[in-house]
Amino acid sequence: MHDDFDRCYRAVQSKDARFDGWFVTAVLSTGIYCRPSCPARTPHARNIRFYPTAAAAQQAGFRACKRCRPDASPGSPEWNVRGDVVARAMRLIADGVVDRDGVGGLAARLGYSTRHLERLLQAEVGAGPLALARAERAQTARVLIETTELPFSDVAFAAGFASIRQFNDTVRAVCATTPTELRRRARARYGPAGGTGALSLRLPVRTPFAYEGVFGHLAACAVPGLEEVRDGAYRRTLRLPRGGGIVALTPRPDHVRCQIVLDDFRDLATAIARCRRLLDLDADPAAVVEALGADEDLRAVVAKAPGQRIPRTVDEPELAVRVVLAQQVSVKAAATHTARLVAAHGRRIEDAGGGLTHVFPSIEQLAASDFGELAIPAARRRTLAALTAALAEGEVVLDTGCDWNRVREQLCALPGIGPWTAEVIAMRGLGDPDAFPVADLGLRVAAGQLGLPADPRRLAEHSRRWRPWRSYATQYLWSTLDHAVNRWPPAA
Secondary structure, X not given: OOOOHHHHHHHHHHOOHHHEOOEEEEEOOOOXXXXXXXXXXXXXXXXXXXXXXXXXXXXXXXXXXXXXOHHHOOOOOHHHHOOOHHHHHHHHHHOOHHHHHHHHHXXXXXXXXXXXXXXXXXXXXXXXXXXXXXXXHHHHHHHHHHHOOOOHHHHHHHOOOOOHHHHHHHHHHHHOOOHHHHXXXXXXXXXXXXXXXXXXXXXXXXXXXXXHHHHHHHHHOOOOOOEEEEOOEEEEEEEEOOEEEEEEEEEXXXXXXXXXXXXXXXXXXXXXHHXXXXXXXXXXXXXXXXXXXXXXXXXXXXXXXXOOOOOXXXXXXXXXXXXXXXXXXXXXXXXXXXXXXHHHHOEEOOOOOOOOOEEOOOHHHHHOOOOOOOOOOHHHHHHHHHHHHHHHOOOOOOOOOOOHHHHHHHHHOOOOOOHHHHHHHHHHHOOOOOOOOOOOHHHHHHHHHOOOOOOHHHHHHHHHHHOOOHHHHHHHHXXXXXXXXXXXXXXX
C-alpha cells in the first residue's frame, strides 16, 4: 500500500486508525515517522514519504514520533494473509528467529540463500532481516523500560542487544531520547512500574473486535493444568525458547490487557508475538467484514458481531496434537485427553496466582511416548505416534514461517490425518485465512440453519465466493451455534 501515495495521504488526512500497521508516514521537515492516525497536524504532501515498516523508516534515518508511538501500533495484517516467502520471513522475524539463530538460520528455515532473502526483503519492505530484527529489539526495549524497574543493563540483554552501548545508541536513534528519559516520562504518566516479577502490557488491536468469539472458544477448549479462566482473564502456560512463562489475557473493546511472568526476560518479544497470534490481533477486520458482509447469506451474521477473530495457538505442534486428540470426540473429551497427556509428560510449573500446573510437553518428549496413559482407540494412538515422530524428525515442520499448502500435503500423507484435521491445523495453527474445514459437523449444522448447503461438496463450492477469508467465514458460522465456544465469560 505504501507505493500508492494518494491513497496513503488520504488515510493520513482522515486520521484513520484502520491503516495503522499498514505503513508509516515519515516527515522530511521534522525527521520523524508516525502512524497514519497520528493526531498531529497533517504535513504538506511535499514533506511526506511513506514506508512499509518502521524498520524501513528507521533505516532511512527517521525517528519514532513521541506522540503517536508508531512502534506500538498493531502489526501489518498483510503478513498474516500472505503465504509467500516475504510474509513467512516477517512472521519468523517477529517470533525472534533472527535474534536466536541469525540471518543464516532464518534463511535456512525458509529454504533460501541469505543473499536472496536479503534482496527479497529489501525490495518489498525496504529493510533487510537485521534492520527488521533491530526494530523488534527496539520495541521490546521500550516495553521493558516503560513497564518494569529492571536495570537498563538487564533491559539491554533481555531485548536482545549485544552490548549496553548498542542498546543506548539504538534507543536514542529510534526514540530520539535516552532510556532514562523514557522511563521518567512513563513514571510521570502511569506511576511507578510494578516491579520485575510480572509485566503488564496493552496489546493494541484493530476495531471492531468481537472478542467474545475467540475468548469463548479458548475458554471452552481449556485444558486443566495448562489453561484456565480466572477473574475475567484467559490464562495459560507458555513453553518458550529460553524457559517457561505464564500469561493472563483480559479482553477490552479496543485492546487486550496482557500480564506475563517469564523465567527469562529475553523471551519477552517472542511471548508477545505468540500472544498476538493466539488471539489473531493483527487481523484486518474491515477487509473481512466488507468481503463477507457482501454475501446475503452471511450479511446478518457478520453485522451482528463484526470483527470476529480466529482462535489460534501459541505453539503450532501443540495445536496439531490437540486437533488429533479432538478427532470424533466432544470438546470436553478432547480437553480431558489433552490434560492426561500434559500431566504425564509436561514440565511442572509454579503458579502463585492460579491453578496452572504444567507446560505442554515438547515434541521430542511426545515422540518417545507410547501414549499408554490415553484412553483412545489404537488407530488414534498410531496417528499421534506418526505425527510426533514426523515433527521430531523434521519431516513435517509446523511453525509461523512454514508453507501452508506444503504442510497440508505432508499432514495428509500421515496415517489417520485427513482433510478435516489438516484444514483445522492450517486455520488455527498456521493462520491460513482461507482454510475451510468443510467436514466439520458444527460448520455444516450452522450452514444448514442459515439456509446454506449442508452437503460438504455443495458447501465447498458455495464457499468459493468467500475467498480468501474462508477461515473467518468458518468462525462467523460457528458463532451462530448454541455452544460453549460462544460464551464469554463462560458459565460458572
